[in-house]
Amino acid sequence: IQSSKIGLNLSDKIVKSINDNLTLEIAHYILEPSKMVKQVSKYAQNKDIIRDKEAIWEFLWFNMKEYYQIEALFIGDNSGNYIQARRKPELATRIIDTSVSPKKETWLYRGDDYQVNKKVEKLPSFDPRTRPWYKNTIGRDKISISNIFFFTTSKAPGISISAPVYSADGLKIATVGTTLPLNLLNKFLNRLDVFNAGKIFILNSKNQIISYHGIPSIEVEPKKNKRGEITLTQLSDIHDKDILEATVNHRIMSELKGSNQDTGFVTKIIEFFIEFFHGNFYSMQELLLYKNFDFSISKTDNGNLLTYASPLLKEYGLDWTVYIVLPEKSVFGAMNNIRDQALILTVLCLLISIISLVFIAKKISIPLSRLVFLTEKIKKLELNEISQLRTDITEINSLGDSLMNTAQSLRSFKKYVPEIVVKELVTKQQEAKIGGKKEHITIMFTDIANFTSFSESMTPTDLSTHLSDYFEFIVKILDKHKGIVDKYFGDASMTFWRRSKDICIEELACSAALEIVSELASKNMEWIQQDLPAMETRIGLNSGDTIIGNIGSSQRMNFTVIGDSINLASRIESLNKYYGTEILVSSFIYEKVKDKFFFRKIDKVAVKGKEEPVELYELISNKRTALLSSDYFMYSTYEKGLGHYFSKEWDSAITEFNKILDNKKSDLAAKLMLERWLDFKKNPTSLLDDWNGSVKLTSK
Numbered sequence: 001i002q003s004s005k006i007g008l009n010l011s012d013k014i015v016k017s018i019n020d021n022l023t024l025e026i027a028h029y030i031l032e033p034s035k036m037v038k039q040v041s042k043y044a045q046n047k048d049i050i051r052d053k054e055a056i057w058e059f060l061w062f063n064m065k066e067y068y069q070i071e072a073l074f075i076g077d078n079s080g081n082y083i084q085a086r087r088k089p090e091l092a093t094r095i096i097d098t099s100v101s102p103k104k105e106t107w108l109y110r111g112d113d114y115q116v117n118k119k120v121e122k123l124p125s126f127d128p129r130t131r132p133w134y135k136n137t138i139g140r141d142k143i144s145i146s147n148i149f150f151f152t153t154s155k156a157p158g159i160s161i162s163a164p165v166y167s168a169d170g171l172k173i174a175t176v177g178t179t180l181p182l183n184l185l186n187k188f189l190n191r192l193d194v195f196n197a198g199k200i201f202i203l204n205s206k207n208q209i210i211s212y213h214g215i216p217s218i219e220v221e222p223k224k225n226k227r228g229e230i231t232l233t234q235l236s237d238i239h240d241k242d243i244l245e246a247t248v249n250h251r252i253m254s255e256l257k258g259s260n261q262d263t264g265f266v267t268k269i270i271e272f273f274i275e276f277f278h279g280n281f282y283s284m285q286e287l288l289l290y291k292n293f294d295f296s297i298s299k300t301d302n303g304n305l306l307t308y309a310s311p312l313l314k315e316y317g318l319d320w321t322v323y324i325v326l327p328e329k330s331v332f333g334a335m336n337n338i339r340d341q342a343l344i345l346t347v348l349c350l351l352i353s354i355i356s357l358v359f360i361a362k363k364i365s366i367p368l369s370r371l372v373f374l375t376e377k378i379k380k381l382e383l384n385e386i387s388q389l390r391t392d393i394t395e396i397n398s399l400g401d402s403l404m405n406t407a408q409s410l411r412s413f414k415k416y417v418p419e420i421v422v423k424e425l426v427t428k429q430q431e432a433k434i435g436g437k438k439e440h441i442t443i444m445f446t447d448i449a450n451f452t453s454f455s456e457s458m459t460p461t462d463l464s465t466h467l468s469d470y471f472e473f474i475v476k477i478l479d480k481h482k483g484i485v486d487k488y489f490g491d492a493s494m495t496f497w498r499r500s501k502d503i504c505i506e507e508l509a510c511s512a513a514l515e516i517v518s519e520l521a522s523k524n525m526e527w528i529q530q531d532l533p534a535m536e537t538r539i540g541l542n543s544g545d546t547i548i549g550n551i552g553s554s555q556r557m558n559f560t561v562i563g564d565s566i567n568l569a570s571r572i573e574s575l576n577k578y579y580g581t582e583i584l585v586s587s588f589i590y591e592k593v594k595d596k597f598f599f600r601k602i603d604k605v606a607v608k609g610k611e612e613p614v615e616l617y618e619l620i621s622n623k624r625t626a627l628l629s630s631d632y633f634m635y636s637t638y639e640k641g642l643g644h645y646f647s648k649e650w651d652s653a654i655t656e657f658n659k660i661l662d663n664k665k666s667d668l669a670a671k672l673m674l675e676r677w678l679d680f681k682k683n684p685t686s687l688l689d690d691w692n693g694s695v696k697l698t699s700k
Contacts, residue, residue, distance in 0.1 A: 016308075022200065023310040023322050029188050030313060033070050033178050034143045034161050035556060036063045040075065041163040041176045049081040049174065050097050057093050060085035061114070065460065069188070070178045071151075071158070075165070076128025077174035088154075096124045112459070133160040133177035140164065142553070145316045148182070148210065150222070150230050157182045157210075157222055157232060182211055189213035198326045199243060201235075202312065205319040208232035242300040246325050250296040250307040297328065304328035315555060337395045367396040436549025436562075441496045442505045442589070443566055444483065444513065445540045445573035446474065448491040454533040455491075466527075467491060470535050473523055474516050481512035486560055494570075496561055498548070506543055506592040510619055513539045513583045514597075540573025541585040541619070543592065571607035572616065575697075579603070579618070580668025587615040597622055600635040601642055602669055604694040613694035618669075634660055638670060646693035650677055 043059055056075065064073040064085055074084035074094075080103075082096035093108040105124035108116045128134050136144035146160040162177035189200050190213050199214035209232060222230050235244055298305045306328050312320040345360045391397060448470070455463050471493065475485055482503070483495040495512075497505035516537060524534035544565025552558050572584050579602055590599055598620035606613040620635065621627065627635075641656030654677060660670040676695065 020310070022324065023312060026185075026189070026202070026322060027313055029069060029185065030145070030159075030161075030180065031556065033067050033180065034145075034163070036067060036070075036073075037143065037161050037163045037176050037178055039063065040073065041165045044075055044165045044174060044176060045167065049075060049077050049083055050095075050099055053083055053095055056083050057085055057095075064178070069180050069184045071181050073176075073178045074128070075174055075176045076131075076134055077165075078129070078172070080124075080127050080129055082126070082128045096126065096128070098124075128175070131177075133162040134175045137162050137164040137172070137175045141166070142555070143316070145313065145318060148204070148232065151179070151181065154181075155222070155230055185211040186213070198324065198330065200322070200324050201243075202320050202322050203235060203247070204232075204321075207235045209235055209238075210320055242298070242302060242305060243325055245300065246296075246298040246305040246307045247323060249298045250309055250323075252296075302327075341393075341395075364393070367391045367393060367400075370400075434550050434552065436547040436551065438545055439548045440499050440543065440545050441548065441561060441565075442509045442541065442543045443546075443561070443569040444478075444495045444509055445570050446493045446495075446516070447538050447573055449536040449538055449577070451491040451535075458533075466532055466535075473520070474537070477515050477519065478512055481508045481515070483509070483512055494566075496546075504592065506541075506589050507596060509541050510585070510589065510593055510597055511622070513541060513619060514622060517582050537582070538573055538576035539583045540569050540571070540576065541583070541589050542569035542572055543586070543588040544568070568607065568610070568614065571610075575605070575607070575616065578697075579616075579672065580666070581618045583619040585617050585619050587617065590615070590617045595623070598627055598635070601639050603642070604646070604692070606694055606696040608697055613692070613696075630663070634664060634667070638667075641670070641673065645673060645677070648691075650680075653677065 040060065040063055044056065047056055049056060060073045060075070060083065064070055064087065071088055072084055072086035074082065074086075076082040076096075080096065080098040082094070084092075084094040086092055086094065091110045091112075091114070093110065095106045095108070097104045097106070103124050105122050105126070107118075107120040107122075109118040109120075111117050132146050132149070133144075136146055141164060144162050146162070148157050148159055150157055158179050158181045160177050160179050162175050164172045165174040165176060167173045185202075189211055199212075201212040201214075202210040204210055222232055225231050235247060238244070296307045298307065304327070306326050308324045308326075310322050312318060312322050341364075345364070349360050391400075458466065471488065474493070478485055478495050483497055486494045486496055497509055499505060516539065520535065520537055524536075528534055542565055544563070546561045546563035546565050548561045549559070551560050551562060568586065572586055576582060576584050581602065584602065585599070599617040600620055602616040602618050604613045604615050620631070637656050637659050641653045641660070644650075644653035644656060654674065657670045657673050660667050661674075
């Protein structure tokens with residue numbers, strides 16, 4: 001019994017881990033679009049639906065195409081105005097304008113290039129204010145998920161996610177919503193890796209099948225009832241009665257466990273004989289041990305079935321439950337076989353000799369210890385140390401393969417959530433909470449120059465592939481230099497370095513920036529040979545105090561950094577275009593690493609939103625690499641001219657800047673200084689007595 005209990009604990013941990021991760025992935029599939037709905041809600045706060053309809057449609061479509069699971073994205077206001085971007089049955093924009101008389105509904109059907117191919121106008125037959133997705137947000141200030149409904153055209157089941165839009169004075173002015181067809185959830189479930197012959201399905205409180213995996217689709221497709229209404233299939237209507245019995249039995253067992261009635265050993269023996277007389281032959285392992293675990297066991301003609309269940313998004317008002325039904329032999333069969341083999345081998349070893357006993361025991365215990373070791377590594381998310389387990393025992397290999405599948409699933413999950421967040425939650429064994437702390441970090445923003453121009457000439461698929469190849473390239477360099485990639489937005493990215501006693505994070509950031517620019521030149525040659533556009537990257541670096549931690553709501557949060565230093569880094573990156581540079585850094589970076597890198601002092605500016613000016617420097621190269629004499633002349637001449645400029649020694653400054661342009665007419669920074677001098681010459685009143693050489697920028 002004790003050895004069975006140890007094996008059961010091991011197997012139960014594995015299946016629990018799979019169950020928890022499956023539930024988390026399904027919730028992630030549904031809730032990820034809610035983050036996008038929230039973004040659109042925030043974007044629409046200062047928008048007029050009719051006046052800004054083109055900008056709103058483009059924003060809706062840009063967000064919708066990021067999520068394959070949604071079919072349409074829309075917004076409706078308190079006056080009944082409405083804009084919809086939809087994907088199926090064909091790409092279209094729907095606009096309802098109630099500000100005109102008579103009211104007008106316009107359909108703009110678009111091609112793959114998003115250009116309008118056909119326009120249809122008619123009287124509106126739809127009022128968004130009457131729809132459940134709109135009504136669900138009345139009196140609420142957070143995301144709402146609707147009950148299941150059936151799409152008008154396809155008759156397929158789906159759900160809607162909506163969020164209110166509030167004005168600056170706190171009044172609800174509109175609602176943003178999106179729809180998720182449940183057939184895509186089925187495809188998502190079918191991609192999940194479960195034990196052989198396992199089945200996954202989602203039920204609501206009416207025992208209707210929401211989504212499924214491992215059940216023939218013809219059995220669970222929505223059908224018409226006697227009244228001609230389309231309804232979801234009841235669990236009792238499918239042919240696989242074993243699943244129905246397993247589900248009902250699990251609910252009964254869960255209710256009994258919830259009553260906290262502790263039955264003693266004598267009572268369990270009595271239960272054994274009662275089941276025996278009813279023809280149910282439970283083993284002592286099933287009777288004494290299985291009831292201590294979260295799963296329930298059901299006896300069927302095809303063998304025992306183990307059932308796990310987890311509520312899904314209960315906090316959003318959904319009455320859904322995820323069920324995982326697994327054949328017992330696929331979960332515990334290997335463990336039981338090992339136990340039986342161990343017993344036989346032990347008897348034989350006792351009869352032969354003590355040496356044989358030790359040999360056989362080691363042959364079994366070492367792989368089992370290895371399995372326990374791998375399980376603990378998975379628990380700690382030390383997935384890089386997980387290696388394939390291979391022994392002479394097939395059953396242990398099966399368990400080892402299951403562990404490898406679990407590790408692979410967790411590796412995929414870590415791509416969506418920063419590893420430091422997941423490790424901290426596992427180590428502390430507590431739920432993630434809102435909160436942050438002040439910390440000094442270094443921030444890097446990157447952006448692709450002229451991205452809009454060349455992206456318009458590429459198909460969405462080619463553009464997505466090319467952009468992914470670009471990010472794959474720079475992220476490898478950032479990882480190499482210990483950067484934490486925080487987020488991507490369009491063609492831009494944000495990375496930060498946390499302070500460490502052993503390393504200079506400003507040096508790491510500068511080295512990463514130089515390597516990106518250098519290696520990207522070679523990468524661009526490869527892309528050009530493949531008839532792909534080259535990508536030139538602009539980079540901005542800054543250091544300062546920020547708030548780092550979990551930001552968001554109690555239902556949905558992100559581990560990120562916020563603060564004035566972040567905004568300054570973003571502004572510095574955008575100034576590369578202004579000065580014609582590739583890498584700009586603040587004086588806070590420069591002062592830390594000026595002895596290790598070559599810099600060119602560019603200017604002193606007060607960026608938009610800031611009154612205090614900051615000195616900007618162009619990062620040139622590492623001082624381990626000598627500068628060409630021509631480059632040194634250009635950079636030193638510029639800084640000399642800049643010094644004259646700050647001292648109002650205009651003639652000397654002009655002379656130095658012209659020297660630069662005589663050698664390099666494309667030096668945008670030198671041109672800019674000459675143009676600024678001409679502006680001063682036309683408007684000398686702008687040069688006040690307390691002028692310190694800085695310029696205040698009014699745009700980002």
